[in-house]
Amino acid sequence: MELGTAVTTVKGDPITVADVILHLKAKGTFRTAIYEIIERRVVEYKLEEQGVRVTQAEIDERVRSRKNTLALWDAKTFDAYLKHFGLSLEQWLDTIAADMRRERLRDIIVTKELVQAHYRQNSARHTCVSIARIACRTKADAERALAAVGERQADFVELARMYSVDDNTKLAGGYIGNLKRGMLPAEVDERAFTCADNEIIGPFSENGLWTIYKIYSRTVTKLNEALGKQIKDQIFEEWLRHQVCVAPA
Template sequence: MRETIRQKPLVLLALLAILAMITGCKSSGTSAPSPSPGGTAPQTNATEDDIVATIEGSSFSRQQLIDRLLSTYGAHTLRSMMLLEAVKEEANSLGVEVTDAELEQELRQMKQGYESEEAFYREMEEQLGMNREEVLEDARYRLLLEKLSIRDVKVTPSEIDRYIDEHREDFVPRRQYRLSQIIVQTKGQAEDLLASLTKGADFAELARTYSVDEFTADEGGDAGWIEAGDPFTDPGIMQAATDMQVGDVTGPVKTDQGYAIVKLEGRSEIKTRSESEIRSAAERQIALGKAVPMKDFEQSLLDKYHAEVKDRILRP
């Protein structure tokens, strides 16, 4: 089903630009107190220059927005800032760096499963708000952090051999499909919707209106990238996907939920890596498994470089 991409430190740091822009603007009037956890009360005494939004005669001040951003994201963002600095200091002191070749290989792995490089960066922008340069810098940071965390971990050739043997399915070619679907209860409903699509109706709009699938209806039927043989995808839908060309719509397909109309949005194949790439990937996974948990390692770096949060509101 749809893959969720975890939030990255550099995404949180983007809030700094927002805060800098907001606090850099001239503000006047009495600042509002920090918002309570239960919500933000409209501002009643802010001057016109200090108001950033209004609704039904009530207004919200610039200071309220700053307070809410700080209370919601401040502690996490500040920790990410300190971690970036601690990682940089540790890497410089040990002479550890990420080469361009390592970064390029990491990006290749990240892009696998997307129909094109443009599709990958578009997904990063939509899900995380990261442009190409930010994706690159975030990947470099994560690789550097990993390198530091596993620097003293020893992995033997026999361990690598055993790992590859036990995880063969991770290193064979795999095909993925980007699917959209509309699930309805009767075959007649499905046929009617297919007729509407033939006349030019919008697939996403029909999915939002008629699909009974709780996971994809609100997304316009988008089921995300699905790997061939996915056990959570109806076999009939998966078989339909294998026989389609990108852009094709087919149905009705009988499923456990009813009847599906399926659209193939994209197709991608994760290719086999070279022997050296496979062994390198296996070594990396083994080392990460042996190393201390990443959260503990991060905290050790913060402690080593005497990280201290002075503002009690920003303490985790």
């Protein structure tokens, strides 16, 4: 396909391949597209090195499954789908095969043992805190609330309803929910994930307010199927990124 080839028209005015490339460059997505193409080639070469291939029978089964998922049950609907995305049948089948090759390589590279080791080494990433907050307009109000909790004059829930200016949480006693590392401001995050259960921390200066927090408990997410897949994808993405960087030209 030449740069001057028209991919579509508007009132007879052609939009060419060159126009599309220029648009991708202007939007900052051209390099991403090039990277993804290189990545696909690297996956193919790595599978060849492993002596592994995706069989036609496996591809046919995936095609049937994809068509069922997308409700592409008849030829007319399927043709309209391909036309909508500007794909030929061969190109569509190629994208499915590419996805399957990527999955197959991921399954070879990222073993169950690697996933388990990553989970153990990065347990802090999978820890959540059950946390509540009182947000005050002044440091003095925050300190008064903190002192009242320390002297057991009132519990945190009552104080949140009394002092907090955060309308989203005050009626719930300041309760925010279960948060992972990195979801809180840096100083709060560090204290929240190292303090004891039921400890009150603060006051902290946040966005023009003064806050204190109660950390009810910490829990570590179990290595279930969903988390295992997330870790597996992460390990593979990092590995593949390195392979793309070191791939010979």
